Amino acid sequence: MATIIPVEPFDCVVFGATGDLTLRKLLPALYQRFRDKQFSAECRIIAAARSDLTDEDYRQRAEKALRLHVPEPDLAGETVQEFLQMLHYARTDGAKPDGFGPLCALFAEPGEKVRVFYLATSPELYGAICANLGANGLVTPKARVVLEKPIGHDLESARKVNDDVGRVFAEAQIYRIDHFLGKETVQNLLALRFANVIFERLWNADVIDHVQITVGETVGVESRGDYYDHSGALRDMVQNHLLQLVCLLAMEPPLDLGTDALRDEKLKVLRALRPIAPHEVSHLTVRGQYVAGAIGGKTVEGYLKDLGEGRTSTTETFVALKLEVRSWRWANVPFYIRTGKRLPKKVSEIVIQFRDIPFSVFPRDSADMQPNRLVIRLQPEEGMRLGLMTKDPGPGGLRLRPAELDISFEKAFSIRYPDAYERLLMDTVRGHATLFMRRDEVEAAWTWIEPIIESWEATGDKPRPYAAGSWGPTASIALIERDGRTWHEELG
């Protein structure tokens, strides 16, 4: 049974309160934390949006969202009603200084409570909302602002968002969310590396041949076409989630888990990424866009149809990259990463492929000698598998056979895995920023990503088509096989 440490009373204002993220993720996450008694009914959750709604209207929407997105057994009893009573609605136009009247009225009484301003709006509004929060006197020393990704569209726009927000909030008050960092299994990478002696000693170029990261999704762009088409897989997934995974895998041990120590180490990795030069882009990167196909026996449309009849687009829904971390630890150890929509499985997995043994005492025909491989499953079926060579049982000779040390977290711990937002929202209230991105990290990630986008644009590189339900364009297979390696075969 996990220990729940209650947080101090807070007011959480969510901008973009009628949007998909709030209804699908934030309210269910807050509900689960309330249900676990991590905070009391003294707290207020204030929904801010432009629609003309009453508290009651909003509570009805929220209840519908909870019924859709929270597992049925967790909705039993009085808790839902108690939670809904904590919700208030404030009609707010974040872009206008005089659009904050109802919100200010809710803060008329002076108070010392923690204030969380969660910006789940389009990032173009972040600067204006923050300026208007400041101008309306809502930013207290105990206030924090949470910024959803994407922070900007490129380096320049990211800097502008950071500058605008930084004029009102100190860096220590700014929580830039990368929800992958809130996933239990992603945090478990820290435990794996730094709470066990056996891996960290081997975590380097001496014994690791290469690393693979796959983040596959079966969904298409759904109703997010307008956002997604402006973004694409590189900006939507790689600039943040996948690079954060690379950081956690590649970084040096931090001095401690304090706010800056971990982020300092991640930053060093981002700065150590070897820039991909324009002439290398064609063989170190692959872009794809899904066309109609079938997933799990169900036929699905292609990306262009998903965007809307008659649309054209050169936005990538799949990307594969080969990257290098320039350091002693990782010299000549490539990281192959790939992510895409409409792939055959929703799966996030890391593969650490160890090198061959330097010399074999076994007869050549004793079996296929397979180098050790550590497979870390982030989602679903969270767990880890370590491939080992063992003796094939039986008399006579000494033949070998691969076997696995296999740990399933679900079986080992048998508790519900909290959603990433549950952890991150409570960390914001507590003032723990370790699992959030610092300004310099976001900007370093853009610095590495931007030349790739520029090269794609300069060469007019178009994404290669791949059938929905496949593992992306064949060029992605060629990307790794050219080096005599292969994507982890159980995934495809």
Ligand code: BG6
């Ligand atoms: C989001 C992306 O950040 O992460 C989405 O914008 C993507 O496109 C999502 O679907 C994946 O998150 P998860 O938690 O479902 O793996």
